[in-house]
Amino acid sequence: MRKVTGRLNSAGLVGMLLVVLEVCEGGITSSYVRNDDLSLDMPLDSDVFQVPPGYNAPQQVHITQGDHEGRGVIVSWVTPDEPGSSTVLYWAENNTNLKNQAQGTLLTYHYFNYTSGYIHHCTIHNLEFDTKYYYEVGIGNTTRRFWFTTPPDIGPDVAYTFGLIGDLGQTHDSNRTLTHYELNPTKGQTVLFVGDLSYADDYPFHDNNRWDTWGRFTERNAAYQPWIWTAGNHEIDFVPELGESKPFKPYTNRYFVPYEASHSTSPLWYSIKRASAYIIVLSSYSAYGKYTPQYKWLEKELPKVNRTETPWLIVLMHSPLYNSYAHHYMEGESMRVMYEQWFVKYNVDIIFAGHVHAYERSERISNIAYNIVNGLCSPISDQSAPVYITIGDGGNLEGLVTEMTEPQPSYSAFREASFGHGIFDIKNRSHAFFSWHRNQDGYAVEADSLWLKNRYWKSLEEQPLAAI
DSSP states (O other), X not given: OOOOOSOOOHHHHHHHXXXXXXXXXXXXXXXXXXXXXXXXXXXXXXXXXXXXXSTXXXXXXXXXXOSSSSSOEEEEEEESSSOOOOEEEEEETTOTTOOEEEEOEEEOOEEXXXXXXXXEEEEEOSOOTTOEEEEEESOGGGXXXXXXXXXXXXXXXXXXXXXXXXXXXXXXXXXXXXXXXXXXXXXXXXXXXXXXXXXXXXXXXXXXXXXXXXXXHHHHHHTTSOEEOOOOGGGOOOBGGGTBOSTTHHHHHHOOOOGGGGTOSSTTSEEEXXXXXXXXXXXXXXXXXXXXXXXXXXXXXXXXXXXXXSOEEEEEOSSOSSOOBSTXXXXXXXXXXXXXXXXXXXXXXXXXXXXXXXXXXXXXXXOOOOOSSSOOOSOEEOTTSOEEEEEOOSOOTTOOOOXXXXXXXXXXXXXXXXXXXXXXXXXXXXXXXXXXXXXXXOTTOOSEEEXXXXXXXXXXXXXXXXXX
């Protein structure tokens, strides 16, 4: 199984042209219909799962942001046979004579009848903004070289492009999604991943070998641009009957994030700044009620966001707060009740979620007036509220969700059961463009799109002039 390449064939073009949009009470439900059978796994001998040549060669290389501001990178990889070296050699493209070293840490873990390889995590600090760096991991004949580009310095009008992927898995459709993202002419610079990575828990005994295959599959992209991680329900891996009672064990051992930089007490919720964006990652499957650590952290975190510095406030979570598909309907309701009023108060621009294996975009709405006795329990239009995007359509083995609630709710602007990815393209402090790209379309085709006006700067423009 090779990485998908090539142009849209004539059958695909005809299919695209036959899509008709049905306007419902709430918004648009696309009539584009895909087969809703389960997606098929790629064979284990596919080239996307290939082990790098050489004894103990580093594999499953991936990077994420390594600090709060974007001048750090966490490099992670696995050596399968013995510890090897945890050192990263790195240098700026414009200064090849000055090579630096960073020393990482090493760990292994056991899960039921599985023992991991040697997992390395190394944080590189004090990088220059907007600079291409090369880095090497491994030793001797099995040294492997990769590269990444740091983001521009933080500022309100810094343009930057994020990719959006969720619920990816490791099927033929997963491969199409990743390839479609890689070949999108609007090049994403960092992936915002909204949870559900390998789907190892869908295999017998939560087969952790499937974490290894997934790491090799995604390396082709995740070794070159940061993936900002969100934990989903398929990362919980809580199976007491197998002797595994520590939630998130494989995920937290394999995927490090810079949570301490934002004063979080858990890698499952944290924040980063990147270019003109402030990104908050929340955990749908950790306690979030009042007085819990996640609640206390978010309560302090939102007021700290300086919108004159990072005007675009983005929240990532796994379970959507608004969802009009029958599957997982209202699963995010308790978190919505807890946090939606904060999202409106602090003018969050957009919230990305996964979990539902389909695509949906909401209107700007809120449902925060209800107090048990007043009966005000329906979503209403609210220009201070975020847009909610569900993008759990990466292509995993569980297939698409096609059953929708009818009639389409008023808060739902567009929905379609297809696999795909998203692009969030920040232009300046006031405007950004979001587009959703269906796998069956040409690389430049936008199946759904929306111009967003920044909530913070919009609210400032609407304030009356002070009396002179």
